Amino acid sequence: MRAPTDLRRRIVLTIAGFGALTAAVCLVAPLVGSTSISLPRAFDRTIPFADNVDAQVFFVARLPRVLAALLVGGSFAVAGVVFQAFLRNPLASPDTLGVSTGATLGAVIVITFHIDTAVLGVSAVPVASFAGSAGALGVVYLLSIARRRGTSSTVLLLAGVALSAFLGAVSRLVQVIGDYTDVFRSMRWMMGSLDVGSYTDIAIPLLPMTIALAAIATLPRVLDLVSLGDPAAEARGVDVRRAERIALVSASLLTGSAVSLGGPIPFVGIIVPHLVRLLVGADHRVVLPAAALFGGSFLVVCDLVARTAFGPAGMPVGAVTALIGGPFFLWLLFRRFR
Amino acid sequence: MMRRAALATLSVLVAASVLLNAEAHRIVSIIPATTEMLFAMGAGDRVVAVGSYDRFPPEVDKLPRVGALLDPNVERILALKPDLLILYGTQNDLRTQMERAGVPYYPYVHRGLPDITETIRSLGARVGVAGAANALAARIERQLADIRARVAKSARPKTLLVFGREPGTLRSIDASGGVGFLHDMLEAAGGADALADAKQQSVTMSTELVLARAPDVIIELRYARGDATAPADLKAWDGLPSVPAVRNRRVYMLQGEEFVVPGPRVAAATERLARTLHPEVYSR
Numbered sequence: 001m002r003a004p005t006d007l008r009r010r011i012v013l014t015i016a017g018f019g020a021l022t023a024a025v026c027l028v029a030p031l032v033g034s035t036s037i038s039l040p041r042a043f044d045r046t047i048p049f050a051d052n053v054d055a056q057v058f059f060v061a062r063l064p065r066v067l068a069a070l071l072v073g074g075s076f077a078v079a080g081v082v083f084q085a086f087l088r089n090p091l092a093s094p095d096t097l098g099v100s101t102g103a104t105l106g107a108v109i110v111i112t113f114h115i116d117t118a119v120l121g122v123s124a125v126p127v128a129s130f131a132g133s134a135g136a137l138g139v140v141y142l143l144s145i146a147r148r149r150g151t152s153s154t155v156l157l158l159a160g161v162a163l164s165a166f167l168g169a170v171s172r173l174v175q176v177i178g179d180y181t182d183v184f185r186s187m188r189w190m191m192g193s194l195d196v197g198s199y200t201d202i203a204i205p206l207l208p209m210t211i212a213l214a215a216i217a218t219l220p221r222v223l224d225l226v227s228l229g230d231p232a233a234e235a236r237g238v239d240v241r242r243a244e245r246i247a248l249v250s251a252s253l254l255t256g257s258a259v260s261l262g263g264p265i266p267f268v269g270i271i272v273p274h275l276v277r278l279l280v281g282a283d284h285r286v287v288l289p290a291a292a293l294f295g296g297s298f299l300v301v302c303d304l305v306a307r308t309a310f311g312p313a314g315m316p317v318g319a320v321t322a323l324i325g326g327p328f329f330l331w332l333l334f335r336r337f338r
Numbered sequence: 339m340m341r342r343a344a345l346a347t348l349s350v351l352v353a354a355s356v357l358l359n360a361e362a363h364r365i366v367s368i369i370p371a372t373t374e375m376l377f378a379m380g381a382g383d384r385v386v387a388v389g390s391y392d393r394f395p396p397e398v399d400k401l402p403r404v405g406a407l408l409d410p411n412v413e414r415i416l417a418l419k420p421d422l423l424i425l426y427g428t429q430n431d432l433r434t435q436m437e438r439a440g441v442p443y444y445p446y447v448h449r450g451l452p453d454i455t456e457t458i459r460s461l462g463a464r465v466g467v468a469g470a471a472n473a474l475a476a477r478i479e480r481q482l483a484d485i486r487a488r489v490a491k492s493a494r495p496k497t498l499l500v501f502g503r504e505p506g507t508l509r510s511i512d513a514s515g516g517v518g519f520l521h522d523m524l525e526a527a528g529g530a531d532a533l534a535d536a537k538q539q540s541v542t543m544s545t546e547l548v549l550a551r552a553p554d555v556i557i558e559l560r561y562a563r564g565d566a567t568a569p570a571d572l573k574a575w576d577g578l579p580s581v582p583a584v585r586n587r588r589v590y591m592l593q594g595e596e597f598v599v600p601g602p603r604v605a606a607a608t609e610r611l612a613r614t615l616h617p618e619v620y621s622r
Contacts, residue, residue: 033546034544034546034547034550035546035547035549035550049579050579050580050585051579051580052580053549053552053580056549056578056579056580057546057549057550060545060549060577060578061544061545061546061549062546114562123504123505123506123507123509124505124506125504176409179391179562180391180406180407181501181502181561181562181598182562184502184512185502185510185512188510188512188542189510193509193510195508195509195510195544195545195546196507196509197507197508197509197545197577198507198508198577201507201509307544307546311536312536312547312550313515313536313538313541313542313543313547314542314544314547316542
């Protein structure tokens, strides 16, 4: 009887509430865009798809974009919750340990050296960025092993900051070698984009995301105990080091997959965990599913703003999350230290 | 009062000496477009150093490189003792440093198509080869006028000029907007810019915007050195079959650095666009 009935009710209610929000956002988002389309025409099977502009706008331009936003936003938010709990730091984010900087380095290398020709219909940019994040993840894993010998979580955090700064410096070095047009393209990639235009791009990162989410789903009780401090968790018989390894590696895998799909979109991984905790409390059995759903719908809404509110050309989604996320985060900090 | 008069006299003297010394013999040009202009007007032997991104004509490969827009190497520039530095009008720090060091400079501003020949004329006058520069500018203007006349009677297809995209997909499509020399070249070549209403040089397009604009022709420009993108990469556009350009097989790829350097090769580049847009006129 680990979960008492009222907690179970809270979990069900939270998932139902946030699930309804997510469903509503996902239903409305593909209907809105910079062009107006006729829905009956979009779903009219009698018109050949090749001639049906409305169907192409709906199924090629909008729906994959909404699905990508949902996956990327949910992944960043869950990874943020895990990192904040294990590093016991409210400023921790999916990038704290350098995973998304590693992904950026992979993408920048491929763009600068023009090795970005498509392989089997898949662009090399997401593949390389995933490889870059895997490299950083390897270092994270080694760090988590070093933790067994008594390294504190502050040291882990600092090591992450150093790794992140190092990988960022290498990225800039590579950019200096490149042509100015390559620099422009790398900058654009770094602002994030969810306009994937095909379902293959979404299907590929879905596998590592599912594995990582399944691993994290076994952890909420541990996350609660770890948030109180390692001795408290160990007193309850938790193998903290083992749980931490699983958590850090899965959250990094989640981050790497999300970055390879949408680019290093900032702030979702920092704000959404805090927002969700404000709304549903600190119990991770409630926080984790709520963060996944809320993070997804938050990014769907941000992307909706990005593609409609700034004229037909739109705006990079990474700029919009920061526009909304920046002031919120400042407010959060002021409130905390008032 | 006396001091004021002295200052005024001094500035007149400085202006006069600048005019008298108008000829330049040791030129550093850190801008690909102006480097090409200098060589095309016959002043290539006066160029002693170029910028990091200068590639044409092949002679520049032998010259020392002194940085570019973001990273000009002031030390190396001064060490070369130039009597003229051609820099970007926005490089304010570099201008101040050159003023302090007493090195004359020519500020370049990158704008539309008519500004290219205007720059050639004023640069030629500044360097001391006005005759050759005026002839070059007149020749380019004549070539452009010929192209305009040739395509004048043809229908103007709605054209999307793409200068960047993630290979293999339709992600991060960067296209030319309604201002700048690419837009001017497209209009001169007899195309109607599909993004003419966007008052910016480049527009990052969503797939939705491509569908909404429904261009008749899509031209992709590839210009990076070592770009090995195969024309088969154009298949990515098949994902948007309702776009007239895709349906009518009018998606093209043109390779060449002249499309991104607003210099003397602009007429040749415009003609390549015109041949692509209006094969019927050029096959006659």
